Amino acid sequence: MSVTVNASQANKLLRSAITDVNQNSWTPNSLQSKQIEDVILGTHLTYRYILTTGLIAKATNESCNAITLQAGSSLQGAYDARSICHGVLVPIERELLGGRLGESNEPFLNKPARYPELSTLNAVRRGNDARLLETTIGVLSSLTSSEHAYQCLKDCVYYILQRKSRNLSDYLISTDSSLQQTSLIRFADGLLSQSFEGETCALLVGATYNVMGLAQSRSFDVKVHKVNQAGSSSKEVSDVDVYENGMLIHTIEVKDKEFTPEDVQHAINKAVMSGSKSLVFAVGPRGSLRGSSWAELTQLWSQQGVNLYFVNVLEHFVSNLSSIPSIDIRWVLDMINYHADQSKIKDDTFDHLVQCSKAVMA
Structure with a gap:
């Protein structure tokens, strides 16, 4: 059964996470901090967007399954990740994050984001790309609550801000x-x-x-x-x-x-x-x-x-x-x-x- 992630609430939540990190000298403290760092500072643009979108969605609606990418996924809690990424994350990345994720207008059109859900069975290049896919799955599948997801989201924002601005x-x-x-x-x-x-x-x-x-x-x-x-x-x-x-x-x-x-x-x-x-x-x-x-x-x-x-x-x-x-x-x-x-x-x-x-x- 699919669920809905309210875009307006997701927008406010991401802005709040950015404010928290900028104003409170945030130090990453989640158990998943190292894995989040690996993905966000890694070389694969699409997994950066997928990870951040999944954290936003789970923090907004606890019932959503963060490893799903499409509402048509057969997994419980599936949601439309593309609409949250393109409608919430992309505009805020340009406005407040200096395009640091990669400045993609439509990152979910890229092949790794076209599957119903994340899986190690999805087609991916061996080596670094496969490792980043596994790491992304590991983080998103470990989320236990919306509070946990929000904590990880702030860690995610912290590492995004470590990347070079494109403004x-x-x-x-x-x-x-x-x-x-x-x-x-x-x-x-x-x-x-x-x-x-x-x-x-x-x-x-x-x-x-x-x-x-x-x-x-x-x-x-x-x-x-x-x-x-x-x-x-x-x-x-x-x-x-x-x-x-x-x-x-x-x-x-x-x-x-x-x-x-x-x-x-x-x-x-x-x-x-x-x-x-x-x-x-x-x-x-x-x-x-x-x-x-x-x-x-x-x-x-x-x-x-x-x-x-x-x-x-x-x-x-x-x-x-x-x-x-x-x-x-x-x-x-x-x-x-x-x-x-x-x-x-x-x-x-x-x-x-x-x-x-x-x-x-x-």
């Missing part, structure tokens, strides 16, 4: 947001000094279109996709897609490595399939076109009714920046931080982003 503002000391545009240009130049497989270029291109929208007093919805995965979803066209009032108005392919006319054609085909007759190719400092020239390809595709534009990533950013006499540097950094969240940049990329931000905000 830029947590690393910046200066409150001066009226720095000159030269500071933003210096920031952009530093950001592009390393590629990280094109992630830095994609972040700056996303911010460029935010700036463009601000300059034109238009409401742009800019979506920066995970590098090398644009088009993997029906909602994705290129590396950066820009919408206004739900309509696709710009689609941008980002290249920070050598590319060919065939790569351009592939990107144009995706754009055309989405209903667009226009494509921007944003080329980073390490990008170069082999086998043709920008002018030749622009003319070639113009003859076929496609508007193809090539832009230099840094120059494109600077030219749009110049259209706004005064801009809040923190607003720009917030936009880049947002795109970093959405595109799930690598930890090394985020660390580089932090260093570049500190350099202009110190």
Whole structure:
């Protein structure tokens, strides 16, 4: 028989646990503390979310079975873990926990969370992943009461806070947001000094279109996709897609490595399939076109009714920046931080982003 976990109560309970840990110099003291530490500080993102969600659910409703993942599980006390994770944990992780669990929008879409319940029979890689699955099961199956679960939840929050924040503002000391545009240009130049497989270029291109929208007093919805995965979803066209009032108005392919006319054609085909007759190719400092020239390809595709534009990533950013006499540097950094969240940049990329931000905000 399934049970319901009240999302509003779960929200209040998680916020209370975070307050307790932050205000009372919390020291982990549950019997499961070491196992909780292993999972939360471990390498598997999904088990971090599963463990935390199970603790929230059990602490909210004692009758729920914390090792279940779906209300359709045959186990007594099954509940809908996905709704609690996506509706309660994910928003609060962004608001109060600095994205430290991994900044996943929908972690329960990952394979380990798609089973009716946790089990050592579930498909998992041998070694570390299998060990973390067993540890997660061990913690959640040992919970004896809602009070016990809440105690473990506070230990869990403690270890979450030991992880690195993914919010830029947590690393910046200066409150001066009226720095000159030269500071933003210096920031952009530093950001592009390393590629990280094109992630830095994609972040700056996303911010460029935010700036463009601000300059034109238009409401742009800019979506920066995970590098090398644009088009993997029906909602994705290129590396950066820009919408206004739900309509696709710009689609941008980002290249920070050598590319060919065939790569351009592939990107144009995706754009055309989405209903667009226009494509921007944003080329980073390490990008170069082999086998043709920008002018030749622009003319070639113009003859076929496609508007193809090539832009230099840094120059494109600077030219749009110049259209706004005064801009809040923190607003720009917030936009880049947002795109970093959405595109799930690598930890090394985020660390580089932090260093570049500190350099202009110190």
